[in-house]
Amino acid sequence: MLVIIHGWSDTYRSFERLGKRLIADGIMPNVKHVRLGDYVTLDDDVTFDDLSYALQAAWKKERLPTAPRSVDIVIHSTGGLVIRHWMITFFKPETNPINRLLMLAPANFGSPLAHKGRSFFGRVVKGFKSSRLFHTGTHILKGLELASPFSWDLAQQDRFGSEVWYGPGRVLCTVLVGTSGYTGIAAAANEKGTDGTVRVSTAHLNPLLVRFDFATDPQKPKLSLEDAKGLTAFARIPNENHSTIALKDNGPKNALTLGLIKDALQVTDETFPAFVNRLETFSDTARTNSSSNSHTQAYQNTVVRLTDDMDAFVTDYFLEIFAKDKLFKKVDNRLTRVVQEEIFEKVHVYSDNSAYRSLLFNTTVLNEKVVTLGLPLFVSLTAMPDISQTKTVGYSTFGYDDIGSIKLTSDRLQKLFHPDRTVLIDIKIHREQTEKVFKIFGLS
Structure with a gap:
C-alpha cells in the first residue's frame, strides 16, 4: 500500500495526479490502494502533536496496515516532519510500519519562508485559504521555521538517538529535492540554494552533530563530531522547483525525475546501499x-544552539568565523573578508528563542577559496552579559582570545562543511559569578 501526505497550505487534491501517475506508469504496480493523507495545516491552534495523534487515529479508522515495514509512503514538504514525528511517537524501529519513505522536497530542517508566512502578508495571502479566516497555522510554521527547536529535537531522536531508524532492515528513506526556484510573480520567494520554498541543505536527512565545549576550559575548547545513525539516500535534481518535483505545475521538468521516484519506491534492503552511492554520484555531477550559478551552488545549513553550564539558554551572542595570518597571531583581514562576504550568506535567528540560529554557508566558494588551498579558519564566540562589565555574573567571552578560538584545519573544514547538508552545532560555555554576588559575614 502507498500513502501520500502533502505539505503546509496544501490539500490531497494537489497530489491526485502524482498518485495516478505512479500507478499508470507502473512505478508502483503492486499497489492496490493509494491513500492521500489530508490534514489541517492552516489552523493556528493545530500543533505537530495534534497532527501526529490525528494521523494515528485516521490510520486506525481506515484500518491501514500496522505490521512492520508494510506500507510505502510518499511525502511532500511539511509532510516530512509530520511523518517522522508520527513515526517516533507511536512506534519503535522494529515495529514501524513504514518500509520505503520517499520525501519530495521535505522541510526536514525548516524553510526560509516559514517565518514570513506568519507575517501580515502571510495572514492575508495564505490565510484566505483557511476555513478560519486569517489563520496561517502558527504552531506548524514555528516548527517549520529555520533553526526551530522542534526540528532540532526531532533529529536528536530519529538521527542521533540510541536506536537506528533508517537503512537496510529499517526505513528505506530517499530525499529528492529540486534546485530551481519559482518563475513569474512567485519568484519573489526565491533564495539562493533553495527550490523556491525549502533549502536543498534543509531537505537532506543526513545531518552532522557537532559539540563545542567552551565550558570545561575556555582557553582550550573541545570539539566533537557525531554522524547520524543509519543510512538515507539523497539527490538534488536540476530544473525542478518545490512544486514540479511533486508533479504539480506541469512537472516534472527533469526527464530523470520519474525514474528516480520509481527507483526510490522499488529499492530493496540489498540494493539500497548501492542506490545511495548512485544518488551521491548523481548529485556530485x-x-x-x-x-557557476550562485542560486544552484552548494550550501550548508548550520544550526547553532548556545547554552551555558547551568543548562540555561544564552540568547545574546555573536559567533564568528575568521582567518589568521601565517603565524596565527593576527587576523587575516583579506581572507576574513572573503569568508564574511562570499562564504557566509546569512543568519536567521529563531523567533521564539534566539539561542537557536541558522547560518547559511556557500560550500562551493569555501572549497574553492579556502579548503583546496589548505588554509585553516578559526571560530570565536562573544556572549553577553560580559562579566567584566557587570562585575557580578556573566561570560568571559569578549574578544578573540578571551574565550579562546577553535582552529579549523583544512581536514576539519572538510568534515564540518559539506554541500547540501545540515549541521547541528551544540555550544556550551561557562557562566561565572564574582564574589559580589554572595558574601558571608561573621559576627564581630
Missing part, C-alpha cells in the same frame, strides 16, 4: 554542472 549536478553540483559540478551548476557551480
